[in-house]
Amino acid sequence: MDRKGRAQEKALCTEEAVQVLQVSYVQAGGQGAKRTWQDLYYLSEVPGAVRETQLVCQYIYLYIRAWRREMFGYITVNKDTLSEENKKIYQSYYCGLCQTMKSQYGRRAQMALNYDMTFLIVLLTGLYEPDSVTRDGFVCSVHPTKKRTLRTNEITEYAAAMNILLAYYNLIDDWKDDKSLTKKTYAEMLKKDFEKAKKGYPIQAEAIEDYIARLAECEKSNDTNIDAVAGLTGEMLGILFAWKQDEWQKDLKEFGCYMGKFIYIMDAYEDIGDDVKKKSYNPLIQLMHCCNNDQEKFDKSCRLMMTSMLSEAAKIFERLPILLHADIIRNVLYSGVWSKYCLLYTSPSPRDGL
DSSP states (O other): OOHHHHHHHHHHTSHHHHHHTTOOHHHHHHTTSOSSGGGGGGSTTSOHHHHHHTIIIIIIHHHHHHHHHHHSOSSOOOGGGSOHHHHHHHHHHHHHHHHHHHHHHOGGGGGGOOHHHHHHHHHHHHHHOOOOEEEEEEOOSSSTTOOEEEEEOHHHHHHHHHHHHHHHHHHHHHHHHHOOHHHHHHHHHHHHHHHHHHHHOHHHHHHHHHHHHHHHHHHHHTOOOHHHHHHHHHHHHHHHHOOSSSTTHHHHHHHHHHHHHHHHHHHHHHHHHHHHHHTOOOTHHHHHHHTTTOHHHHHHHHHHHHHHHHHHHHHHHHHSOOOTTHHHHHHHHHTGGGHHHHHHHHSOOTTTTO
């Protein structure tokens, strides 16, 4: 990292910089900024050292947004094949999750929002059909010119807590791996919210913590058993998906397990190019060698593994008594989850040239 980069990281650790991240778009607009996170560095509260590096403008916003793309985003819909009505329904649950995270944990928690937990809400709502509250004509600070609809129920609060737990543990793990002060500081911002979520859901928090520790051991020993390593993510996500201890717990746990395996393999597949260059841990590197560095053979092998995981997840879903939002869930399982793969497979990617 160059001198400017280190200065930005150091500036991020100041209390003032942390406070700036919690300022709303409306507040920013009232003080001469342009109502966007990119312009928050113009606020008078930002110290000169932070303002000179344009930390909030060029670093924090883009860094956290990139981190969200890096960690989450595989379990999403394919909007091209989703009806307009279902698009609005899906978006309403996303907006509901966003506002619940804000009300339960504060504005800073909203930066950790992801679509994976939105899917969890849609899935569990479809199965349990809890009473939901719908709010029309809602205007948020992120999209002040658009009126939106949001839906919330008791599952939304659960998903918000899981979002916080996953984000915090991931940030801490990343800090231990690469000593990123950015992620350390954001983790510190979420510490109080994390403690609140952990107190409400100790079993899930313990499952995530155990998962992080076991995954670290695999990385340390350079474990190349992709099924076993991916299984750690599956085991953890299975516990999170099993919302209640009832007749559906077993199926939801197995469903989450297969989805978790898919997420891990997809993430490893996406990162393999960078991991090879950086000599970082990635269990798919061994598979690449077994394929004699044949890119086409490697791609097919990875797709076969991911297809197998999704096939098992789909079987479980189809035997669950879900009618509500079934079309949205099928859109995700049979199309949406492949969006990232199709992008990687049809476009130049870091995998090329391995």
